[in-house]
Amino acid sequence: MYTSIQSHRYLLQFSIKPSVQRTAVMEYLLKNRTHPTIDEIYLALSPTMPTLSKTTVYNTLNLFLERGAVQQLVIDEKNARYDVDTTSHGHFICKSCGKVYDIFNLSPALFELPKNTGFNVHAVEISYSGVCNECHQN
Amino acid sequence: MYTSIQSHRYLLQFSIKPSVQRTAVMEYLLKNRTHPTIDEIYLALSPTMPTLSKTTVYNTLNLFLERGAVQQLVIDEKNARYDVDTTSHGHFICKSCGKVYDIFNLSPALFELPKNTGFNVHAVEISYSGVCNECHQN
C-alpha cells in the first residue's frame, strides 16, 4: 500500500515540492486507480482535510500535469480525469455509468506515433467506449 | 460541392426529417470538414439565418449523433466537436492553436475492437496531440 511518505518521495521525483495538500492528492491518486475527476478527489479528501479548497485541487493537478506526474484523460465529455499511470495503455468508458477502466494488453504498435503526418505528434490516446458488464445486465 | 439538396438527401438516408435548420447544419458539416464546435457552426450560419438559435444547433447535433449521421469527437477539453466522416480515421489536435486535423492512412488494425476485455466495446477513438507545423514555426 502507498503511504504518505511514499507519495512524498514520488512527488520529489518529478521536482514537485511536497506540500501537505499535494502529498494528499498524490497519495489518493496512487491508491485509487479509478481515473478520478477533480470533484471526486476533492470530495474524498475534504472530510479529513476540512480546509482543503477545490481550487487547490485544480492547481495541484495542473502542476502534476506540467511536471509529467500524471496524465490527463480526455475521454469523458463532462470532466477531466487523471491517471498516475503514464505508461502506454488504453481506456474504456462506459456510456451508461460513466466509469473509466484501464485496458492493458493492447499491442504496443497501437501506441506508436505516426510519421510523415505533417505534425509534431507528442502523444496518443486510445479510447474505447461502450457498456460495461455491470450496466449491461441491468 | 455540396448543395442544399444533397444535404437534404443525406439527412433522409439517416431517417432525419430535413427541416431548414437541419439541412443548413448538415450542409455546413459536409462542406467544412474542420470538426467544428457548436459555436463555430452557430456563428457561421447565423448571419444568413438570423433567427437561428444556438439551442437548435445543440438539438440538431444531438439528433444527428443519435441517428449516426455524425460522430462526436472527445479530443478537445473545451468543446465537443463533430465529424460527418464516420469511417475509421484518427485525429490530431494542436495544443497550441486548438485545430483538429484528420489522420488518414493509419493501419486498419488500430481500429479493431479489443476482445475479452470484459466490456461491450462499441467504438474506438484514436487521438494524437502535439503542435502543428504552422504553430511550430512561429
Added chain:
DNA sequence: TAATAAATTTGTATCTGTTACAATTCAGTA
C-alpha cells in the same frame, strides 16, 4: 380551405466544470 394536432424551433434560465484573482496563510531564511 379551415381547424386541429404534432413536431420543431426559440429564448431564457439554470447548471456545472473550470479559471481568474486578490486576500490570507504557510514555510523557509536571515
Added chain:
DNA sequence: TACTGAATTGTAACAGATACAAATTTATTA
C-alpha cells in the same frame, strides 16, 4: 523573531451544455 516568497483559499466570473416553457412551423384531418 521578522521578513520574503510560495502555496492555499474563497469568491467571483466565465463558458459549454441542458432544461423547459412559449412560440412558431409543419402535418393531418374534417
